[in-house]
Amino acid sequence: MNQLKTAFLLVALTVLLVLVGRILFGDAGTIAFLAIAIVMNGVAYWFSDRIALASAQAQEVSPADAPMLYRLADRLAVQYGVPRPRVYVSPDPSPNAFATGRNPSHAAICVNEGLLRILDEEELYGVLAHEFGHVRNRDILISSVVAVLAGTITLISQFGWYLGGGRDDRQSPFGPILALLTVILAPIAALLIQLAVSRSREYQADKTGAEVSGDPMALASALRKLERATEVVPSQTAQPAFAHLYIVNPLHGGWAGLFSTHPPIEERIRRLEEMAGGIRR
Numbered sequence: 665m666n667q668l669k670t671a672f673l674l675v676a677l678t679v680l681l682v683l684v685g686r687i688l689f690g691d692a693g694t695i696a697f698l699a700i701a702i703v704m705n706g707v708a709y710w711f712s713d714r715i716a717l718a719s720a721q722a723q724e725v726s727p728a729d730a731p732m733l734y735r736l737a738d739r740l741a742v743q744y745g746v747p748r749p750r751v752y753v754s755p756d757p758s759p760n761a762f763a764t765g766r767n768p769s770h771a772a773i774c775v776n777e778g779l780l781r782i783l784d785e786e787e788l789y790g791v792l793a794h795e796f797g798h799v800r801n802r803d804i805l806i807s808s809v810v811a812v813l814a815g816t817i818t819l820i821s822q823f824g825w826y827l828g829g830g831r832d833d834r835q836s837p838f839g840p841i842l843a844l845l846t847v848i849l850a851p852i853a854a855l856l857i858q859l860a861v862s863r864s865r866e867y868q869a870d871k872t873g874a875e876v877s878g879d880p881m882a883l884a885s886a887l888r889k890l891e892r893a894t895e896v897v898p899s900q901t902a903q904p905a906f907a908h909l910y911i912v913n914p915l916h917g918g919w920a921g922l923f924s925t926h927p928p929i930e931e932r933i934r935r936l937e938e939m940a941g942g943i944r945r
Contacts, residue, residue: 708812913925
């Protein structure tokens, strides 16, 4: 199912780019933007993980650099029956984590330095179990593609703003109006795509991670800490297009708070507490 949704999103990106090219530059724009779409599809599939990691300024670490991370990652890889993902650390002091990649054999997990400072080993294990849940559930490709798609749509809006007025208005008196609509609607479309693919996946990754780790309350405790800390320590690296990748929303306030790509922390914790009660019974 995720593969089908990914293909749909890539087709949607192609159609969107071709339409924008047609609106702004006519026949020549249609051809040029089709070529751009083909390139962007390839980038979204093959390099979206590298783009996400570069956006977070993350660096791959070795077992000597992060022995606890590797110990927990190796343990979870066995429990999940997947290859151990590459392990990255971001210098961001805001505590958070995300997983990316195109499949379980080409996956990476990134944790912020801020997360390593405030979580104990059990809580870190719960967070990593959540991220491994994304890997096993094959959420990572569609989430990474959506990040590139959202970023591309945002670039389209900026492109329309700067260049939309450059088209010869004699070809179409509605050119500037359509360009303005692109500027207004493109970021909304990007946000709606993020909302559509992220919230249900966060609930499922919470559930999967808690089941595999056997300790829902460790993840619940980690979520409480992360929610409080990310409000106090703003992210220095997170970009809006990649916000949905993180375990908790790295962006707060304004529109980011109103249209959060993540389900409410309180509801996630409530579900985990219910799971813990069921396990005890």
